[in-house]
Amino acid sequence: MRKTKFVAIVLLLALFIPFLQGCGPKATGENGQGKEPEKPTEIHIGVYEPMTGASASGGQMTWEGIQLANEMHPEVLGQTVRLHLEDNKTDKTEAANAVTRLIDQKNVVAIIGSYGSSLSIAGGEVAKNKEIPVVGCSPTNPLVTQDNPYYFRVCFIDPFQGKVMAKYASENLNAKTAVIIRNVQDDYAVGLANYFKEAFIQLTGDDKCVLAELEYNTGDQDFTAQLTQTASLAPDVVFAPGNYGDSALMIRQARSLKITAPFLGGDTWEAPEFIEIGGVDVEGATLSTHYSVQATGTDASKAFVDAYKAKYNKEPNAFAALGYDAYLMILDAIKRANSAEPAAIRDALAGTKDFKGVTGTITMDENRDANKSAVILQVKDGAFQYLTTVEPF
Amino acid sequence: MSRHLKRDLVILVCVALVVAWANGDLKDLLGIPGWQSYAVRIINMCAINAVLALSLNLVNGFTGQFSLGHAGFMALGAYTTALLTMDMAAKDRVFFMTPLVEPLRNLTLPFLPALVLAGIVAGLFSLLVGVPALRLRGDYLGIATLGFAEIIRLIIQNVRKVTNGALGLKGIPPVVNLWWTLGSAFVCYLMLRNFLASSYGRAFKSIRENETAAQAMGIDLFKHKLLSFFISSFWAGVGGGLLASLLTTIDPVQFKFPLTFQVLLTVVLGGMGSLSGSIIAAGIVTYLMEFLRVVEETHYWGSITIPGIPGLRMVIFSLALVVVVVWYPKGLMGDRELTVAGIKGVLGRVRQRLRIKGGRPA
């Protein structure tokens, strides 16, 4: 029994270590152990994004936009806004821990994040229990905001995105048949492919218009088997949502196998590396995304584009723009609420109407999703060219 | 003995009181608020990691069979718990692409039976894996179990009718609190400790030391290896179930090899063959994993901003594994256990040395 006791003591000690840290001076605000009477001079906003791991690129692009927004608008209600970034390592456990840390240790009043819907779901659960509002930049899965009154997003959702591409394929390209090649490990790709399929069947009125649904896994680099099969089916279009690196490789291999059908994808393709990796082969690849520099000519977006180019010396993409919008939407909510209390911010966020963001005019619907338009881009002459804007329908 | 028993009881009650305090149970009763949720979450993770490390240590440390398949069994436990505790409405919301197969859709169990079943499912699969794999030895066994874990994960990912595939599960009831996690860790520890003290445990250790000699002594190698593997996987499944309920959401990508890596790191750090070492290391690793976020965060010192370096934590941890294996192969505890006598002995020696240094005779 002596060992048992000592394990008990060790457990006891283990209980205390984080507690001691938890009782630091920063931590007294939230958990009811006495509210600080003086008015804080800083407002803390948390950011949890995948800075490492499989989705690192998306997190990094979003973080650039958030930082820029913070530099351009560092104050609200006369108080300085401090950003606190936590890496969620593209891992659910880490995402939940990161959000807890932001709320308890950094006393954030609102949170931005995260690239990757599954990470957002894990983080959102914590935020819901702690009643801190979160604004997602680019998690497009419908499950993210479902049953979570504290989760908002500045992007559209996958059912809409899938419909947009199906409509483009059937109306603009006159496609009657399609082949879907999706990453079976990626919730985004699986979900989006499903919505595309539903919409495409509805639009063509043909149950068999999707000739095949082929699969690959994260880490696969050889898609020739799937593509050879695609070639033999000769579809009008190929819908291949997935990570831009994988997809660019896939399109390269498709072109060397003489597949001429246009490749369609979603917002994750929008990254300069998509074109760098794909080279001339991705010419003509078409994708739906949230925003294009060429599409919106408002003053806000012009200011953003100029500042972004000045700071990072490159063209901004949709993720940077969404990060920027998420930050500004929170600031707008704080202003309208005239308070930096999480509950007030949440209510103000829910009432967001006609917010003029860089990525378009944002109105929160009853599911806390942004009701906004999508743009369709096409790779042309080594750059993303704006094709058209699709309004919500 | 009775004196010890009394002392143990007192300590247990004290621990229970602290847990009740931390968990927020005294809030309604006495108006004392619980601990900050960040601290509670870290303790929860510590306890879950302790369960995982203890169970991996049973196979790797005590039986000397090198398994790298923990993540696969955790996945089985996590999915079993999730599917058995979610109610029908929650399941229907999540399975919006491919509906869940019928008996599972209607089935909702309380948490405890679900958790036990999670362990049993993981344990049964471990028999399927173990019967062929445990004929292998050393590094080959490690690679084979790694392969099995990957196969389990791929099956989970592909059987959408049961697991919802890549979309994962959401809305798992958040039943888990400090009582569950610490309680599981405690039960796991007690069970393994008593088990290792039994004739089975001695057989495990003899297999670790020398298989041929153990066999010569009449120990059925295969049976004992399989038993060790079963118990280990049972607790891996329970750990996975606890994790699922803590996070309330799971997907197959979580259960890749890096998860096993983290448990392996804990076991090696604590000492292969030391239960208390695994518990201590679980605390240290979990705590440091959070504490070291400091190096990745941006710090504001007035007008000066010091940017953090994301990714540095994992560099530190992988470096730590190599350093420990190369320079301190025994880890924190080697194969010793933390005991009252041991601590008293150390304290006594320190006291003695201090006295000698002070120049006063003892």
Place this chain on the structure above:
Amino acid sequence: MQLSMFFQHLANAISLGSLYSLVAIGYTMVYGILRLINFAHGDLLMLAAYIVYYGRGMFHLPWVPSILLAILLTAAIGIIVERSAYRPLRDSPRTTILISAIGVSFLVENLGLVLFGGRPQPFPLPVFFDSGSAQEIGGVRIENVTFAIPVVTLVLLYVLLHIVHRTKTGMAMRAVAKDFDTARLMGIDVNRIVATTFAIGSALAAVGGIMWGMKFPQINPLMGMMPGMKCFIAAVFGGIGNIQGAVIGGFILGVAEIMIVAFLPSISGYRDAFAFVILIGTLLLRPTGLIGEKVAEKV
């Protein structure tokens, strides 16, 4: 299935298989001499690809120097890894060394994430291999790089067999592989031979990484994980420690993977699982692999 389609699949399969072979040679080389599963082999492959990427992109080096630089640097890193993480453990159980190797693998990957960033980068390609450089033979399309990889593999195979069987160092390597202590007694500098083995193995990983980049011109810090695992499986399948076996194992694995997706598309989601099934099956049914030598386990 049409005949031309079948041949296209076959061409794809041989193309992938030869790449697996190339990387598997390095794996099996190190294992054959040291009985050590170098878990970090795939990550050395990644490092080599990044060295070429930076050499070409940042320092604008011509092709030959940047490739040579990658091979030399990777070999040097291999020696450092051996010296610091494997040599101190030479007398420890093999599982201990495997743990150390796993640690090194994670260390290199995570250092890569910190130093290079997580975003996939385009691998620079010589014009000869660039887009649209494919040949059409009887309706079957084959990329130029597909012709190059088997040539490289065969050349390396020849060089390696020559080193191992026809040089003094090679003889020493074989002696070390048989028995460390006896080799030492025979006046062989074991440390030097092991370091040489590692240098050669890492150089092979570097060549593999460069060819991998040429075939799949998208590099990221985690790119070595899959090749590392697959090529290890190929090496085990062929008979680990046997250099010709690795080539054959790589080919068979590549062909099998492609054919599974081609003929059984409904289970293509299990493609990676299939490789592991091969691994486990080999280990259980024929641990010496297809043409591996029989090694008695020391008791």
